[in-house]
Amino acid sequence: MGFGGFWMLLLLALPVVLLVYLLRGPERPRPGGGSPRSAVEAARERYARGEIDRETYQRLVRDLEG
Numbered sequence: 001m002g003f004g005g006f007w008m009l010l011l012l013a014l015p016v017v018l019l020v021y022l023l024r025g026p027e028r029p030r031p032g033g034g035s036p037r038s039a040v041e042a043a044r045e046r047y048a049r050g051e052i053d054r055e056t057y058q059r060l061v062r063d064l065e066g
Contacts, residue, residue: 039064040060040061040064040065043057043060043061043064044057
């Protein structure tokens with residue numbers, strides 16, 4: 001099995017790897033996996049940058065904490 005055999009093996013393995021990836025899908029964060037504290041911190045940062053107004057910030061914090 002020379003150098004040509006390597007490419008043949010690669011050609012046979014590539015569809016298998018692609019099929020496994022398509023069936024399992026990419027790794028995604030699971031819902032509810034983050035802590036509420038980090039979400040509140042993200043809202044605080046958005047408010048500090050001016051992306052959201054005070055009312056929106058307060059509503060987000062209430063929703064996330066309660």
